[in-house]
Amino acid sequence: MDTAVTAKKKWWAGGYSPFNVNYGKLMMWYFLLSDAFTFGALLISYGTIRFSSPSWPDPNEVFKSFPGMGHANLPLMFVSLMTFILIMSSVTMVLAVHAGHHRDKKAVAKWLTWTIIGGIAFLSCQAWEWTHLYHEGAWWGRNPFANVDGTVASTNFTNFFFTITGFHGLHVTSGVVLNIVILINVLKGTYEDRGHYEMVEKVGLYWHFVDLVWVFVFTCFYLL
Numbered sequence: 001m002d003t004a005v006t007a008k009k010k011w012w013a014g015g016y017s018p019f020n021v022n023y024g025k026l027m028m029w030y031f032l033l034s035d036a037f038t039f040g041a042l043l044i045s046y047g048t049i050r051f052s053s054p055s056w057p058d059p060n061e062v063f064k065s066f067p068g069m070g071h072a073n074l075p076l077m078f079v080s081l082m083t084f085i086l087i088m089s090s091v092t093m094v095l096a097v098h099a100g101h102h103r104d105k106k107a108v109a110k111w112l113t114w115t116i117i118g119g120i121a122f123l124s125c126q127a128w129e130w131t132h133l134y135h136e137g138a139w140w141g142r143n144p145f146a147n148v149d150g151t152v153a154s155t156n157f158t159n160f161f162f163t164i165t166g167f168h169g170l171h172v173t174s175g176v177v178l179n180i181v182i183l184i185n186v187l188k189g190t191y192e193d194r195g196h197y198e199m200v201e202k203v204g205l206y207w208h209f210v211d212l213v214w215v216f217v218f219t220c221f222y223l224l
Helices: 002-009 023-052 077-101 105-135 156-188 190-194 198-223
Strands: none
Touching: 023 156, 023 198, 077 105, 077 198, 105 156, 105 190, 105 198, 156 190, 156 198, 190 198
């Protein structure tokens, strides 16, 4: 009877993981989970302040500029372009991972290159947006934008905006650097020698996470 009970409790005898995921990929998921808590805490803090305030700056007035368009009133057009660029970079990352599954070195290199270009383009857009807002007088501790009802706004809006978008931009920068490292290894044939392109998939998980977080950042700051 004792032997039978022991055998019943021994549900895994080693060898392949019962979850069919290797250590590196599992650790990436753990990291992304912890990072999600950090972004979640920041966005929840922002939402708490935002909806407990009697009034707030209108995003259609704050984010109405577009590079090269002078004083044209184009609410949210530029951030929509930024979002499109980041989403398309996520698509090219999917294609890179797919090519890796088929061990197509040339296609992996091509789609990783486009992903890197998309990341750099997004960061360039964010740099322009920050520079433009800075010249309008916005920065940490400074908020030149009035509330929707015409009252003087606190610095909570700009403090949260620069902190959260800056934190996200740091993640995009890290993702671009990681993708460049992976691209170099692809071109060197490192993953061909290993017989798989799993590192592309691991970095792809990080990149998709960064894109997903942007959807929440975009919603909180530009739409609400």
